[in-house]
Amino acid sequence: MFTWTGILSIGGGRAAFFYEALVVQRRWLRTDEFMQDYTLAQLLPGPNVSNLAIALGHRLRGLGGAGWALLAVIVPGLAVLLTLATIYFGRGLAPATVSLMHGMSAAVVGLLLVTSVRLMRPVLVNARAVVIAAATFAAVGPLRLNTALVLLVSAALSVWLHRPGSRA
Helix, strand or coil: CHHHHHHHCCCCHHHHHHHHHHHHHCCCCCHHHHHHHHHHHHHCCCCHHHHHHHHHHHHHHHHHHHHHHHHHHHHHHHHHHHHHHHHHHHHCCCHHHHHHHHHHHHHHHHHHHHHHHHHHCCCCCCHHHHHHHHHHHHHHCCCCCCHHHHHHHHHHHHHHHCCCCCCC
16 A cells, blocks of 8 residues: 555645555545644655655554554655656656646645545534644735744644633
8 A cells, every 4th residue: 555655646645645555445544633644744754745645654554554554654655756857867857748747736636625625624623623734824824924933833722722621
């Protein structure tokens, strides 16, 4: 499953592949477990998909599972990258290829949008969560505030608003 994700998926869409395979199809994880690992992967430094593979692999099979999950996600992409780099440096980038890349960029944006919508439903369960998500989006997007600072403030506010004993 991790290798298949490494072969077929690109960019942020990998989280959707993982969610579909582990939560929806196989039911190896609950949505809340997946979202915990996904949130951790987003907050840690490094590539999000690698972090997510490590967290999910560890949750499912311990330390060995984390290592194999990471390799299974990275090696297929590495093979494709090396092949494409060899072709590119051997022949150069043709004008048709540039057009193809522009079309693929639009597809990637669509894939990220679908992934975001799929992952929003189980997380935005109350008004507080919606307000935090909207404020974070506004701060990082249109207002262009420092992402790290916004995440720190959002995390602290989230913890405080969702502390035990607070009203929903």
